Amino acid sequence: MAQESPLLWVRDLRKTYGAVRAVDGVSFSVPKATVFTILGPNGAGKTTTLEILEGIREPDSGEIEVFGTRVRRVTPAMKGRMGVLLQEGGFEPYLRVREVLALFASFFDRALPVDEVLARVALEDKARALVRNLSGGQKQRLALGVALVNDPDLVFLDEPTTGLDPQARRNMWAVIDDLKERGKTIILTTHYMEEAEALSDHVCIMDHGRVIAQGSPRELAASLGQDTIIEFDALDLSPSAREGLGACGAQVQADGNLVTLKSADLVATMERLLSWSREHQMPLRNMSVRQPNLEDVFLSLTGRRLRE
Numbered sequence: 283m284a285q286e287s288p289l290l291w292v293r294d295l296r297k298t299y300g301a302v303r304a305v306d307g308v309s310f311s312v313p314k315a316t317v318f319t320i321l322g323p324n325g326a327g328k329t330t331t332l333e334i335l336e337g338i339r340e341p342d343s344g345e346i347e348v349f350g351t352r353v354r355r356v357t358p359a360m361k362g363r364m365g366v367l368l369q370e371g372g373f374e375p376y377l378r379v380r381e382v383l384a385l386f387a388s389f390f391d392r393a394l395p396v397d398e399v400l401a402r403v404a405l406e407d408k409a410r411a412l413v414r415n416l417s418g419g420q421k422q423r424l425a426l427g428v429a430l431v432n433d434p435d436l437v438f439l440d441e442p443t444t445g446l447d448p449q450a451r452r453n454m455w456a457v458i459d460d461l462k463e464r465g466k467t468i469i470l471t472t473h474y475m476e477e478a479e480a481l482s483d484h485v486c487i488m489d490h491g492r493v494i495a496q497g498s499p500r501e502l503a504a505s506l507g508q509d510t511i512i513e514f515d516a517l518d519l520s521p522s523a524r525e526g527l528g529a530c531g532a533q534v535q536a537d538g539n540l541v542t543l544k545s546a547d548l549v550a551t552m553e554r555l556l557s558w559s560r561e562h563q564m565p566l567r568n569m570s571v572r573q574p575n576l577e578d579v580f581l582s583l584t585g586r587r588l589r590e
């Protein structure tokens with residue numbers, strides 16, 4: 283079967299601000315009706331990449347293909363088929379939810395009916411509520427609704443759940459999943475590894491303006507092999523205790539109090555770790571044993587954690 287051409291494709295995208303290489307040769311392609319996530323720590327270049335693709339910023343160089351057309355800069359006609367979740371909604375607090383959506387819909391020649399948008403962001407029961415009385419999660423879903431009024435094919439979500447509580451975050455995830463089911467293509471940035479794992483078909487991990495790994499969450503985790511991760515908290519880890527961990531037959535990383543061991547032989551490593559714990563009188567606080575995740579991929583590639 284012939285592979286469908288990607289909805290968006292970029293090659294060797296670059297953007298510098300003075301001496302800062304914010305985007306330093308980024309290439310990827312985004313298939314239609316998928317969630318494509320750019321994951322990376324603060325300052326990795328995620329927002330700059332998105333702003334170029336949204337047509338807000340011009341790249342210094344690189345090729346962009348959107349909706350099947352190769353351009354140097356995203357055109358107004360292309361922007362008409364995109365939706366952008368604004369970081370700060372900043373909506374008038376004394377407007378009602380329905381009024382906000384109707385106002386934004388009035389900017390477009392063709393817009394979705396307000397009721398349809400309300401349903402897509404699960405705010406039907408808040409249609410008459412004042413913006414000022416919405417919770418943080420509801421405000422964010424309203425902001426997403428505003429991004430959807432023109433029924434876009436491509437939706438950009440820059441850190442859509444930052445600052446939301448876990449329940450509100452999950453509600454947002456459900457809305458994003460539903461958008462994908464409707465055939466929309468979603469480009470998401472996040473520094474929450476769990477979010478990238480829960481939502482993404484493809485993940486592109488960025489650091490210092492570069493793509494350091496790409497693939498499905500499963501493929502990326504599998505890139506660490508069959509290893510198992512053992513983690514625990516070690517308060518006041520002495521240099522000799524730290525050194526002793528080296529004999530556990532695992533790759534060791536200590537980051538503050540958190541010790542991470544990556545082992546190809548779980549049983550052998552556990553046996554040695556228990557001996558180490560007794561010998562150094564170090565309790566294995568909050569110990570967990572799990573398969574590698576995207577955070578481990580980032581740690582293994584950079585020696586750093588996503589959120590430092």
Ligand code: ATP
Binds near residue numbers: 303328330331473
């Ligand atoms: P965050 O998660 O903090 O939003 P990010 O991955 O989105 O980070 P960017 O906002 O794209 O990263 O920033 C990439 C780099 O470019 C950073 O070093 C940032 O300080 C710098 N930068 C971004 N915008 C500008 C600007 N307008 N002028 C100068 N430097 C900028």
